[in-house]
Amino acid sequence: MTITIFVPRDAAALALGADRVATAIAREIETRGIDARIVRNGSRGMHWLEPLVEVRTEKGRIAYGPVKPSDVPSLFEAGFLQGADHPLCRGRTKEIPFLARQTRLTFARCGVTDPLSLDDYRHYQGMKGLEKAVTMQSADIVQQVTDSGLRGRGGAGFPTGIKWKTVLEAPGAQKYIVCNADEGDSGTFADRMIMEGDPFVLIEGMAIAGLATGATKGFIYTRSEYPHAIETMTAAVEIARKAGILGPSVLGSGKAFDMEVRVGAGAYVCGEETALLNSLEGKRGIVRAKPPLPALQGFLGRPTVVNNVISLASVPVIMDRGAAFYRDFGMGRSRGTIPIQVAGNIKYGGLFETAFGLTLGEIVDDIGGGTASGRPVRAVQVGGPLGAYFPRALFDTPFDYEAFAAKDGLIGHAGITVFDDTVDMLKQARFAMEFCAVESCGKCTPCRIGSTRGVETADKIAQGIEPQKNRELLADLCNTMKFGSLCALGGFTPYPVLSAMNHFPEDFSPAPIAEAAE
């Protein structure tokens, strides 16, 4: 019987040498005359083990990692094709604690299947949600998504069902589904992992969104920095079209939906939905004033759903298993699961999908294993570059939209970046202002001018120039940006700055340079 070996094609695994490992395995297979095939799967999301090679055996899939090309001959010698022991052997993949503790609903297939095999997709429960949706009325699909409690995973946490209802009820002959796959937040990679590891789930989710709202055309807007995601997504769209999943009659229903992948040059602000729409229309990526809402006047002025990749990719399991099944996970108004992306200075970094409700401390200390440097964790930034820094004192905060908001933070796209005790929080505050200055679209004054003034003020504090006055000025500037900015780039930059000032005040009182030199 042909033996199946899995070597990820995910960009993170590729960056760590997965292609060279696959080549080395192929060479051994050939010289040893073994009946085996290599499947290039997505990543399981355990970055410290990449490239993670798996073999399908009678005992289930056995994992080996992190594998270097030079390890490959010894793996064959040890009998890894039969799941034999080896210093790199991690046992049964699904029993690796980092995976075993997860609740994988959206990422159920990621790393399991061949991303471009529709047979694999269907074998692992794929397409069941769309098969149900084609038999339903639009309003019933919208109701199901509303009842599930799904909220947008792109950052704002807006209820997906309400957005879809607005588009469904908006007048207009032509409507659109736009998937926001810009994924600009540093330290986040969930969208990319889905596009590279299970592209059909996004296609299925977008097709369901089309049926739910009456939109017949979809776009996946992603960035040029994601070449592997672009390649896999584009190929998957083509396969889905050939299979009749996309096109004039979705799954033979007589209802049309088609889509294409569009690539932006890569600007943080182009992840903001209205700047994204401008970019998609071929214009400069600059924020539009709201109202009008994109749901009413979006792409080309037509009613448009703009949803994050994970929001859309979570819809198939909701349609398949039902709203109540999904809603049963989570806490408070944060229902279902969330793919937390643990990055930065962390021992076990990667993607951890779980029901809302774990505390920040559990995620960082238990699941992430603390810092990679072995030094104490000092600060954790949650929610990307616009998210607040949390000190250890707030590690009991549960992962929940409202709980984070109550602590002046945000979940955002669920990225967590960990820092050890060598971090300088004044430098981090300056970096937040600098990031805003570099990425600002320039449309409104608080963000365009305020961010540059923020950098200057942080520099003055660092130099010990009138520190008290400049700390007050920085806080005042944050207030102006928070309440006066047109969009969340300028409006949320104060979160990392103020949280750094409030939780780590000692870093904002450096000794004046002259004194320090003495």
Ligand SMILES: Cc1cc2nc3c(=O)[nH]c(=O)nc-3n(C[C@H](O)[C@H](O)[C@H](O)COP(=O)(O)O)c2cc1C
């Ligand atoms: C500066 C800025 C950048 C953003 N970047 C992204 C992004 O990369 N991906 C994303 O899905 N949403 C991003 N958003 C949020 C979007 O504007 C929008 O809320 C989201 O796409 C809606 O989809 P959702 O309801 O499914 O989350 C960004 C917002 C701002 C202000």
Ligand code: SF4
């Ligand atoms: S806050 Fe910044 S990015 Fe947003 S509209 Fe204003 S200038 Fe543009």
